[in-house]
Amino acid sequence: VRKAGLRVHVEEGRALQFAHTLQLPVPVVHDLISDGQRTEILMAFAEGECLEEAWPSMDPEQKSSIAEQLKQFINTMREAEPNQPGIGALGGPARDLRQFTDYYGGPFSSETDFNEFVLDFLPTTPSPIRAAITNSFDNRNKIVFTHGDLTPRNVIVKDGRIQAILDWEYSGWYPEYWEYVKFFDRPTACRDWKDYATNIFDKQYTRELLTFQALARWQRP
Numbered sequence: 001v002r003k004a005g006l007r008v009h010v011e012e013g014r015a016l017q018f019a020h021t022l023q024l025p026v027p028v029v030h031d032l033i034s035d036g037q038r039t040e041i042l043m044a045f046a047e048g049e050c051l052e053e054a055w056p057s058m059d060p061e062q063k064s065s066i067a068e069q070l071k072q073f074i075n076t077m078r079e080a081e082p083n084q085p086g087i088g089a090l091g092g093p094a095r096d097l098r099q100f101t102d103y104y105g106g107p108f109s110s111e112t113d114f115n116e117f118v119l120d121f122l123p124t125t126p127s128p129i130r131a132a133i134t135n136s137f138d139n140r141n142k143i144v145f146t147h148g149d150l151t152p153r154n155v156i157v158k159d160g161r162i163q164a165i166l167d168w169e170y171s172g173w174y175p176e177y178w179e180y181v182k183f184f185d186r187p188t189a190c191r192d193w194k195d196y197a198t199n200i201f202d203k204q205y206t207r208e209l210l211t212f213q214a215l216a217r218w219q220r221p
Helices: 010-021 053-059 061-077 112-119 129-134 176-185 193-200 206-220
Strands: 002-005 027-036 039-045 093-097 101-105 145-148 155-158 163-164 172-174
Touching: 010 027, 010 039, 010 172, 010 176, 053 061, 053 155, 061 145, 061 155, 061 193, 093 112, 093 172, 101 112, 129 206, 145 176, 172 176, 176 193, 176 206
Parallel strands: none
Antiparallel strands: 002 039, 027 039, 093 101, 145 172, 155 163
16 A cells, blocks of 8 residues: 655654554555655555444444454553654654644643643633633643544454554654544544543543633634
């Protein structure tokens, strides 16, 4: 499989390579080529069915099984030792999808600096709302390896088992809550997918989720 173009970044290939060292189910990268502007990733084909298509026909037991498998992979990622300092993609800046626009910043040497990047308010944001959201942010989170786009369309399954996790373009080293709040940000046609968050995540970052849902109302789109 060849993934290439101006919107493909070398950091995604690096993330796939790192995920492979953790024995996660990801396509093996055969070649990674970049000239600084255009990147090409040559990787193995992931055989199976997209979870977005398979999910609606699954019964609750099958869905719970997929969720539990995904939880194991997430826990493996969260236990990984950082292969670089700071917050951001592997060897590059942080990438944050807000509604339909990608924002880039960093990499950041501290969570305080990362928070400033995230707290990108619209000029019309009332100061009490700005203060309330800002004050709810913490800067003492563990920084963990994160996929950043865990939706059914990025999961390949076969015979009830996860075969591959795809599309690592938003991955990197981020605060421990990031995977959880971005899980709820990503759209999917699978209506009950997000109901399985309690099965997928060992820890529920409910305060951060509420903060980011509020921030989405006042953040630059």
